[in-house]
Amino acid sequence: MSQPSAPAPARRYHHGNLKQALLDAADAILREDGIQGLKLRAIAKRAGVSHTAADPHFGDLSGLLSELAAVGFERLSEAMAQPLPADVPAHANPSGQRIAHGYIGFALANPQLFVLMFRRDVLDRSRPRLQAATATAFQALSSAAGALDGAPNTGPLALPVAGSLIGAWGLVHGIAMLAITDHLSPLLDRVAPSPSPGRWVDAALSAM
Amino acid sequence: MSQPSAPAPARRYHHGNLKQALLDAADAILREDGIQGLKLRAIAKRAGVSHTAADPHFGDLSGLLSELAAVGFERLSEAMAQPLPADVPAHANPSGQRIAHGYIGFALANPQLFVLMFRRDVLDRSRPRLQAATATAFQALSSAAGALDGAPNTGPLALPVAGSLIGAWGLVHGIAMLAITDHLSPLLDRVAPSPSPGRWVDAALSAM
């Protein structure tokens, strides 16, 4: 009775799925404790392994965090494909509006992960998965934002077209970052009645 | 001959101006090595004191970094009062345009400091100097951006007005952050001839 036919998922010397387990542990810690909690020892402990067990899979801490950031960009791409929140009326350019709300909504729902995704100092951007996930997300964003200008996904770009892409991306990115770093509450607290995130985000977007 | 009448500025037990000297040292290290280099020991060594000498002046490392961030916000306020770069033609709302270029120009000229100013995790936002400097900078920014809407500096705010303030601030902040984290070069490299920062920033701003 001590030899289960289904292998016990824990306790084995070779974990079998440690890479994913470490990513899951890091994801959970990121939600609970923020980036501060993403220590090699804490992640490994949560996955039930020693603090150097991540070495063969990720190289070093920045490798692990980069893969986690890649997961974030993959989720961001999905979020930008979601429909608008219910309390936001659609207006002109509904595609761009949907992408913008998806971008900012993802950031507000996953603030720590979003910050990590842009923490250049702790990431190793040469990681293939991170490069791919980043490219995919920004492709989705700029194809929607640039549809108005007929901007191609590659090749030469006229300055005004590049400008409109940068402006659109900067707008949603800046709103997200300012909200996450808690720089907007002094402004939003002066608005009565207190608007839902979807509503004030839409107010900011449609003002531009 | 070993007792100079003019006190040697270094070597004294009581430094006399250690607080400013530590800020200067931290500022220099930030420029040279980035935020990574802002270790208590490195800063203290550069100022010629032991690694705990900052304690009486700043409490802990976050106290020191917060004062440095406050210096950053003070400089940002000055930058937003500067005239437009020479290669940028003025158009409608020149006041807002000037503020925007000042904001982004400051970020591009002091990327490490700008990132530090918004690194919520390493700052102690209860520091009076940081609170004051932040408030001043954002007052300057929003008074110019809100002039069009006649937004008061305090008191209740209608949602569309708050939205336009958030949109304007988010736009410049996002452009600055994306540029600093090196997410715009894939786009800008597709523009020929390579535009100066002032030109592409203006292209992004006037697209919105």
Place this chain on the structure above:
DNA sequence: CCTCCTTCTTTCTAATGGAAAGATAACAGG
């Protein structure tokens, strides 16, 4: 001159990332 209090140094501790070496298991070929 004497005492108090701030400033700064020395010393110590706990925590961290990572290097190095070794143990363990999976897997291949004979």
Place this chain on the structure above:
DNA sequence: CCTGTTATCTTTCCATTAGAAAGAAGGAGG
């Protein structure tokens, strides 16, 4: 089945870090 090879994981060790604690140095006011 048996043995050598390789990737995975553990143990141990080290340098570096922030900060606490205690004490020395020196200025300020009585």
